[in-house]
Amino acid sequence: MIEILEKIAKEASEKTNIKLYRRSVERILSALQVTSDFWKIVDYADQPVPAASEIIKLLIKEGYVTVENEELYLTEKGLELVKELGIPPYVDYTCQACEGRGIPFYANIDWYRAFVQLTKDRPKAVQEYDQGSVTPETTVSRVLFLDSREDLRDREILVMGAEDDLTGLAVALTGLAKKVLILDIDERAIEFDNKIFKELGINNAEARVFDLRNPFPEEWIGAFDVFITDPPETVKAFKAFIARGISALKGEGSAGYFGLTLRDSSINRWQQFQRALINDYGMVITDIIQDFNAYMNWEYHDQTKAAQISPVKKSPTDIWYRSAWYRIEALPGFKGENVQIKDEVFRELYLDEEGSTT
Amino acid sequence: MIEILEKIAKEASEKTNIKLYRRSVERILSALQVTSDFWKIVDYADQPVPAASEIIKLLIKEGYVTVENEELYLTEKGLELVKELGIPPYVDYTCQACEGRGIPFYANIDWYRAFVQLTKDRPKAVQEYDQGSVTPETTVSRVLFLDSREDLRDREILVMGAEDDLTGLAVALTGLAKKVLILDIDERAIEFDNKIFKELGINNAEARVFDLRNPFPEEWIGAFDVFITDPPETVKAFKAFIARGISALKGEGSAGYFGLTLRDSSINRWQQFQRALINDYGMVITDIIQDFNAYMNWEYHDQTKAAQISPVKKSPTDIWYRSAWYRIEALPGFKGENVQIKDEVFRELYLDEEGSTT
Numbered sequence: 001m002i003e004i005l006e007k008i009a010k011e012a013s014e015k016t017n018i019k020l021y022r023r024s025v026e027r028i029l030s031a032l033q034v035t036s037d038f039w040k041i042v043d044y045a046d047q048p049v050p051a052a053s054e055i056i057k058l059l060i061k062e063g064y065v066t067v068e069n070e071e072l073y074l075t076e077k078g079l080e081l082v083k084e085l086g087i088p089p090y091v092d093y094t095c096q097a098c099e100g101r102g103i104p105f106y107a108n109i110d111w112y113r114a115f116v117q118l119t120k121d122r123p124k125a126v127q128e129y130d131q132g133s134v135t136p137e138t139t140v141s142r143v144l145f146l147d148s149r150e151d152l153r154d155r156e157i158l159v160m161g162a163e164d165d166l167t168g169l170a171v172a173l174t175g176l177a178k179k180v181l182i183l184d185i186d187e188r189a190i191e192f193d194n195k196i197f198k199e200l201g202i203n204n205a206e207a208r209v210f211d212l213r214n215p216f217p218e219e220w221i222g223a224f225d226v227f228i229t230d231p232p233e234t235v236k237a238f239k240a241f242i243a244r245g246i247s248a249l250k251g252e253g254s255a256g257y258f259g260l261t262l263r264d265s266s267i268n269r270w271q272q273f274q275r276a277l278i279n280d281y282g283m284v285i286t287d288i289i290q291d292f293n294a295y296m297n298w299e300y301h302d303q304t305k306a307a308q309i310s311p312v313k314k315s316p317t318d319i320w321y322r323s324a325w326y327r328i329e330a331l332p333g334f335k336g337e338n339v340q341i342k343d344e345v346f347r348e349l350y351l352d353e354e355g356s357t358t
Numbered sequence: 359m360i361e362i363l364e365k366i367a368k369e370a371s372e373k374t375n376i377k378l379y380r381r382s383v384e385r386i387l388s389a390l391q392v393t394s395d396f397w398k399i400v401d402y403a404d405q406p407v408p409a410a411s412e413i414i415k416l417l418i419k420e421g422y423v424t425v426e427n428e429e430l431y432l433t434e435k436g437l438e439l440v441k442e443l444g445i446p447p448y449v450d451y452t453c454q455a456c457e458g459r460g461i462p463f464y465a466n467i468d469w470y471r472a473f474v475q476l477t478k479d480r481p482k483a484v485q486e487y488d489q490g491s492v493t494p495e496t497t498v499s500r501v502l503f504l505d506s507r508e509d510l511r512d513r514e515i516l517v518m519g520a521e522d523d524l525t526g527l528a529v530a531l532t533g534l535a536k537k538v539l540i541l542d543i544d545e546r547a548i549e550f551d552n553k554i555f556k557e558l559g560i561n562n563a564e565a566r567v568f569d570l571r572n573p574f575p576e577e578w579i580g581a582f583d584v585f586i587t588d589p590p591e592t593v594k595a596f597k598a599f600i601a602r603g604i605s606a607l608k609g610e611g612s613a614g615y616f617g618l619t620l621r622d623s624s625i626n627r628w629q630q631f632q633r634a635l636i637n638d639y640g641m642v643i644t645d646i647i648q649d650f651n652a653y654m655n656w657e658y659h660d661q662t663k664a665a666q667i668s669p670v671k672k673s674p675t676d677i678w679y680r681s682a683w684y685r686i687e688a689l690p691g692f693k694g695e696n697v698q699i700k701d702e703v704f705r706e707l708y709l710d711e712e713g714s715t716t
Contacts, residue, residue: 019690023611030508086512086536093465093502097455102647107451144451150388154444178444253381271642271689278636284629288646289460331629332377 001084008062012054017353019268020051026087028055029064029074033082033089036071038312039320044090046262046290049306049356056311070314094291101292101325103144105137112140115170118196123188124299125164132295132321132357133164134259141292142257142325143170146226149286149327151255154178155225158248160241161212162230163189169196171228172205181220183210212241213341216248221338224248228257230323233265234352235272236345239280246281246336254330256283259293261323264355282334285326292325306356321357359442366420370412375711377626378409384445386413387422387432391440391447394429396670397678402448404620404648407664407714414669428672452649459650459683461502463495470498473528476554481546482657483522490653490679490715491522492617499650500615500683501528504584507644507685509613512536513583516606518599519570520588520617521547527554529586530563539578541568570599571699574606579696582606586615588681591623592710593630594703597638604639604694612688614641617651619681622713640692643684650683664714679715 005025013020024047031044042052056072059065064078074082081087094100105112116136125133146152152171156179159168166189168182173196182205184190193207227245231238245256260273277283297316301307307315363383371378382405389402400410414430417423422436432440439445452458463470474494483491504510510529514537517526524547526540531554540563542548551565585603589596603614618631635641655674659665665673 021610021690026611027508088505088508088511088513088534090508091505093461093506095453095456095460095462097462098453098458098460100460102453102456102458102460103451104453104455147446147449148451150385150446150448153446155446176446252379253384267642267644267687268689270644271636271640274632274643275636278629278633282629284625285632285643285646286625286628287648288643290645329381329625331626332379 001081004062004081005085008055008058011058012051016050016054018048018051018266020055020266024051025055026085028052028059029078029082029087030090032065032072032074032078033087036073037317038072038310038314039316040318041072042263043320043322044092046267048262048264048266048354050309050353051266053309053311060311067312070312072312099137099294101141101145101289103141103148105140105144107144108140111143111170111174112136114173115140115166118173119166119169122166123164123186123192125296126186126300133166135294135296135319138293139165139167139170142167142228143174145325145327146171146257147174147176149255151226151257152176156223156250157181158220158224158227158245159183160227160229160245161185163193163207165230166193167228168205168207169193172197172202175202178204180205181224182207183212185209185211212244213343215338215340216244220248222248222250224254225250226255226257230259233261233269233355235269235276237341238273239276240337240339240341240345242277243281243337246283246330246334247338249330249334249336252330252332252334256328258326259323260326261321263321263323264357266354269354277328281336282331283328284331286329287325287327289325291322293323294319295321295323304357309356359439362420362439363443366413366416369416370409374408374412376406376409376624378413378624382409383413384443386410386417387436387440387445388448390423390430390432390436391445394431395675396430396668396672397674398676399430400621401678401680402450404625406620406622406624406712408667408711409624411667411669418669425670428670430670457495457652459499459503459647461499461506463498463502465502466498469501469528469532470494472531473498473524476531477524477527480524481522481544481550483654484544484658491524493652493654493677496651497523497525497528500525500586501532503683503685504529504615505532505534507613509584509615510534514581514608515539516578516582516585516603517541518585518587518603519543521551521565523588524551525586526563526565527551530555530560533560536562538563539582540565541570543567543569570602571701573696573698574602578606580606580608582612583608584613584615588617591619591627591713592703593627593634595699596631597634598695598697598699598703600635601639601695604641604688604692605696607688607692607694610688610690610692613644614686616684617681618684619679621679621681622715624712627712635686639694640689641686642689644687645683645685647683649680651681652677653679653681662715667714
């Protein structure tokens with residue numbers, strides 16, 4: 001019966017152009033044992049949305065799964081398959097205190113309170129810029145994480161995009177960094193940050209409208225201890241963003257942070273990312289914490305490719321989009337790149353087979 | 359003044375033959391701001407013991423650090439240096455509930471209780487086999503981690519060495535794995551496990567005396583869903599152990615788990631390990647959780663190289679030796695190796711410049 005999984009993986013691969021294998025199907029079947037919600041299945045199974053969707057459609061076609069009121073259930077045949085192949089259910093032991101991050105967001109409750117109060121009128125996420133903001137607990141935990149790795153106090157910190165998460169703002173609000181430079185293409189986020197900096201008299205932080213496809217000016221090269229970003233998940237765009245961030249690092253021991261998801265990219269692509277980090281850029285990976293970053297449901301969900309290809313019409317009712325938190329460190333011989341990113345590289349994002357939430 | 363750090367890093371590098379850089383010295387100075395205990399400094403600074411020791415000796419020589427009653431303190435000159443260079447103090451936000459693992463050991467309290475009760479007469483760690491057992495909380499958290507990644511239930515699991523941690527026993531005690539094979543060179547651990555299996559009537563688990571330098575018999579090749587190990591931290595020995603584990607994996611989606619420390623290996627060496635995992639063996643790294651594994655103070659501490667090279671004569675009073683928890687996954691094209699490990703590779707362990715606790 002194991003051939004059934006191989007067959008479904010193969011068919012779903014051909015249909016989606018995403019490399020899938022038996023384990024991909026197994027993970028969907030693990031999730032189906034504990035939830036009937038499509039978005040939770042994607043979350044638990046750590047599969048790109050198009051992959052999860054196609055696998056489920058094939059499971060439905062083969063009679064292993066059935067749809068009732070936009071919920072997904074294993075049929076008797078499906079339950080038998082799971083039992084026969086010994087496919088375990090998804091089990092969740094996530095720490096309730098720290099939400100699985102290893103650092104609780106309330107470790108510095110003042111930072112959390114200040115951040116939440118100051119950002120209650122934050123701009124809403126928009127599809128145009130591929131936004132979908134992380135929870136305030138995520139943002140504050142990122143700052144705590146930096147601090148715990150000596151990457152916050154007296155450091156010069158560069159925040160590259162994704163400022164709808166307000167990570168740069170949260171870093172600056174601690175008052176502990178030496179300098180914070182926040183870059184984002186979205187004027188609303190930049191204005192929001194600068195207004196708060198002005199109101200609070202924070203003068204070592206600056207937010208600037210900047211298109212990260214463009215090269216950095218000379219004065220930013222080799223000028224920062226830390227960069228933080230949330231790169232697009234195509235290989236070329238990932239490499240371009242990360243290489244640019246690395247070019248801004250001062251030297252050995254400088255660090256980069258970014259989120260990387262398995263909702264918009266496959267585990268195969270992760271390997272390509274890791275290969276680039278180590279072989280091309282001379283970095284070492286010091287941390288990979290799964291599900292560190294929890295994203296709030298964005299308002300434009302119904303307009304996404306994800307919503308369109310979903311096997312059911314039900315929208316998410318809870319957090320389902322998460323990404324892992326990577327920390328990388330520069331070692332002797334590290335090198336970045338600071339070249340113009342061509343439009344076609346960026347356009348690939350919207351044609352990408354694995355991505356679906358942009 | 360930054361040149362002082364560069365100079366100390368360079369001198370310590372030459373003396374120890376470990377690649378060190380400014381950040382290595384900075385991290386020692388970060389730790390020195392919050393503790394006077396040498397072993398806690400090693401823990402907080404994530405540096406190999408010989409590196410931490412040499413850096414501190416140089417800091418003492420240059421008048422930045424002083425020793426009083428076997429405790430280490432920054433001198434006034436040292437405090438000025440730290441202030442001048444803006445070197446932040448080490449800050450600890452570790453979640454108290456899960457000890458920073460993201461999964462609390464009490465998530466399945468029955469597993470924890472059973473494990474602790476059954477193992478109260480466990481064999482003591484001995485130096486001969488490079489032992490130093492992890493805490494029961496660590497062992498049980500490993501099992502919970504496997505379960506949360508669908509690497510426990512109905513899986514065939516191979517535990518390669520380090521059974522003084524009793525990880526194989528804890529896995530078997532859940533009764534959820536399909537099969538557990540435990541290999542260790544230490545007869546005491548093997549007998550201990552088999553006695554419990556017999557007493558409890560567990561018949562899908564087996565512990566065998568096996569020297570992991572020897573190749574696996576044909577029937578173990580490609581026969582397991584999961585391997586768990588705690589490899590030696592020299593490059594050759596690491597590669598040999600991990601490659602052997604990978605050769606035992608069934609296929610794509612099969613997983614390997616191991617601990618990797620920064621107490622007995624440098625961050626530079628981590629990069630070599632990561633390069634091997636990705637380039638040579640076709641694996642992808644899915645998780646790196648720092649300080650997941652906490653080791654109890656072994657009784658033979660005074661006989662270790664670590665104790666001999668320490669800048670002070672005080673023994674550890676608390677847990678200071680920790681390792682990160684790696685999970686790796688096999689992708690299409692992955693490949694292991696199952697060759698005899700030559701004695702000289704293994705002997706290198708004891709001549710290794712970065713290691714000191716074996």
